[in-house]
Amino acid sequence: MRYRLVLGDITRLKVDAIVNAANRTLLGGGGVDGAIHRAAGPELRETCRRLGGCETGDAKMTPGFALPAAHVIHTVGPVWKGGGRDEEGLLASCYRNCLRLALENGLRSVAFPSISTGAYGFPVEKACRIALNEVAAFVDVHADAFDEIVFCCFSASDRDVYRVLMQELGLAF
Numbered sequence: 416m417r418y419r420l421v422l423g424d425i426t427r428l429k430v431d432a433i434v435n436a437a438n439r440t441l442l443g444g445g446g447v448d449g450a451i452h453r454a455a456g457p458e459l460r461e462t463c464r465r466l467g468g469c470e471t472g473d474a475k476m477t478p479g480f481a482l483p484a485a486h487v488i489h490t491v492g493p494v495w496k497g498g499g500r501d502e503e504g505l506l507a508s509c510y511r512n513c514l515r516l517a518l519e520n521g522l523r524s525v526a527f528p529s530i531s532t533g534a535y536g537f538p539v540e541k542a543c544r545i546a547l548n549e550v551a552a553f554v555d556v557h558a559d560a561f562d563e564i565v566f567c568c569f570s571a572s573d574r575d576v577y578r579v580l581m582q583e584l585g586l587a588f
């Protein structure tokens with residue numbers, strides 16, 4: 416099992432599943448969600464329509480259609496409202512539920528974007544710490560389940576935040 420830190424477009428990654436930072440409708444939106452829907456093609460929206468939305472903190476899975484990734488795990492991060500509305504707990508639950516779905520479906524490589532840190536306004540360093548802690552805790556308990564977990568950042572400054580915290584937490588990459 417290895418961690419990989421990538422700077423770039425998550426829609427280009429050939430992994431068992433990429434994670435989508437979706438909204439509760441699951442019908443597509445801006446940011447990474449829009450990029451994933453564009454790259455996957457219209458079948459993704461058709462399939463998502465049948466899922467009936469998704470609660471904040473939860474996750475649902477679809478095929479990847481035209482994406483190089485076999486599956487998309489759609490999760491809905493919390494909108495940052497200052498920290499008093501359990502945003503941290505909800506973000507942690509996004510990461511756990513994504514990995515639980517991957518585990519249940521035998522998916523061995525998963526790539527995460529930085530959930531909630533774009534339009535939803537979650538402070539990046541706080542979000543990164545939650546992401547790394549939740550993933551590391553899950554991987555510790557399910558030691559043989561995964562080959563690779565990718566953190567895919569979309570800006571060099573986010574990548575630098577992840578790099579420093581990964582080193583601090585001893586997550587070799």
Ligand code: ADP
Nearest residue numbers: 424425436446447450529531532533534535569
């Ligand atoms: P949210 O609504 O959860 O904040 P956004 O899509 O607005 O979701 O942003 C989440 C993160 O995804 C941000 O760091 C943003 O820069 C990043 N992002 C946007 N497009 C892509 C992409 N194609 N690949 C990877 N990350 C992306």
